[in-house]
Amino acid sequence: MDNSGIATAVLSIVQPGIWFGDNVEEARGLARQLNEYGARLVRDHPGRFGLFAVIAPPDVQGSLKEIEYAFDTLKADGIGLLTSYQSKYLGDASFAPVYEELNRRKAVVYVHPTSPDCCRGLVPGIPPSSIEYATDTTRTIAHLVFSGTAMKFPDIRWIFSHSGGTLPFLTGRFVRLAEERKPANLPEGPLPEFRKFYYELAQGNTPGQIAALLKLVSISQVLYGTDFPFRDGGEVNSGIGEWGFTPAERHAIERENALALLPRLRAS
Numbered sequence: 355m356d357n358s359g360i361a362t363a364v365l366s367i368v369q370p371g372i373w374f375g376d377n378v379e380e381a382r383g384l385a386r387q388l389n390e391y392g393a394r395l396v397r398d399h400p401g402r403f404g405l406f407a408v409i410a411p412p413d414v415q416g417s418l419k420e421i422e423y424a425f426d427t428l429k430a431d432g433i434g435l436l437t438s439y440q441s442k443y444l445g446d447a448s449f450a451p452v453y454e455e456l457n458r459r460k461a462v463v464y465v466h467p468t469s470p471d472c473c474r475g476l477v478p479g480i481p482p483s484s485i486e487y488a489t490d491t492t493r494t495i496a497h498l499v500f501s502g503t504a505m506k507f508p509d510i511r512w513i514f515s516h517s518g519g520t521l522p523f524l525t526g527r528f529v530r531l532a533e534e535r536k537p538a539n540l541p542e543g544p545l546p547e548f549r550k551f552y553y554e555l556a557q558g559n560t561p562g563q564i565a566a567l568l569k570l571v572s573i574s575q576v577l578y579g580t581d582f583p584f585r586d587g588g589e590v591n592s593g594i595g596e597w598g599f600t601p602a603e604r605h606a607i608e609r610e611n612a613l614a615l616l617p618r619l620r621a622s
Contacts, residue, residue: 355402358580358587362619364404364612365392366434369468373410373439382416385409389420393428404619406434406464411449412442421455431616432462437494438470444494445501457507462615464513467491491519496528499547502539511615512551513577517558521548522566545570552615554579555607559593573599577615578608 355363372384385408392405407424409417424430433456435444442448444465456463467487474482491514498504504512514521525545532543540547549571556579558567567576578594580587594604613620 355587358591360580360587361609362402362404363580363582364406364431364464364616364619365395366406366464366466367408368466369436371410371436371439371468372408373412375412375440378413378416381410381413382420385416385420386423389424389428389430393430396429404431404616406430406432406462408434409452410439411435411444411446411452412439414448414451417452418455421452421459421461425459425461429618431618432464434464434466436468437465437490438468440471443497445497445499445503447501450503450506453503453507453510457509460509460511462511462513464515465491465494466515467519488516488519491515492521492524495519495521495548495551496544499528499544500531500537500540502537504547504550505539513615514551514553515558515579515581516554516556517563517567518548518551518553518570519558522563522570525570549575551575552577552611555590555593556581557585557589559590559597561597564593564597573603573606574611574614576607577611 367388372381372388374381389405389407392407396403396405405428407420407428407430409420411417421433424433437444467490469482469486470490470493473486477485495514495518525548528544532540552575553567553571554577555564578590580590594607599607
């Protein structure tokens with residue numbers, strides 16, 4: 355963080371997460387252990403960290419209990435999810451009680467991709483992280499929107515990794531899909547919903563990625579991210595610098611947009 359000029363980082367866990375589908379108590383215990391560890395880092399290093407607490411949405415009751423503990427006891431800043439849980443994407447109807455509580459709390463929910471069950475090792479010599487992570491992000495965003503989940507729970511504030519994966523490049527296909535099927539829950543098509551979400555720039559900061567993202571959303575929806583330990587802040591710093599944002603735009607991306615979502619960090 356110091357080497358990259360980062361004052362404050364929001365902690366979250368990444369793949370494979372805590373849910374393996376066969377041991378609910380193990381998932382609950384691991385969630386509690388990780389969340390308490392993250393909260394301890396926040397306490398031990400004032401001003402340096404925030405926390406997106408982990409839950410496992412397929413375990414609805416465990417998730418509801420952990421949401422209560424994370425926000426009310428640990429004072430977490432939001433919740434961290436993965437793009438998919440085995441065969442279930444984030445628009446799955448069984449997750450509705452979890453989203454009802456998150457919506458009630460107007461929670462920030464950060465989503466990081468994982469290797470989907472459907473598509474591991476499809477291309478010889480190319481790991482899932484090179485193709486499937488970005489694609490799984492797009493799958494879950496599309497599922498949230500086309501299932502009606504994003505509209506049903508409008509007070510959840512979603513953040514997606516890596517400039518939205520392949521979403522900015524595929525918006526034309528999703529618009530066409532809505533035109534053909536005319537879903538009742540998308541009277542204006544999917545773009546207004548895509549534009550409500552937030553997108554961070556970790557591994558999404560090349561000129562082509564930034565150009566596509568900025569055709570989809572305004573600067574106010576763009577956040578700084580590093581993907582540490584897989585990448586560090588130097589990479590995204592270079593991408594932001596090379597794009598040529600104005601000083602005000604850069605300040606918004608690197609700090610102010612995040613503080614608007616997570617106001618506790620301004621005072622920490």
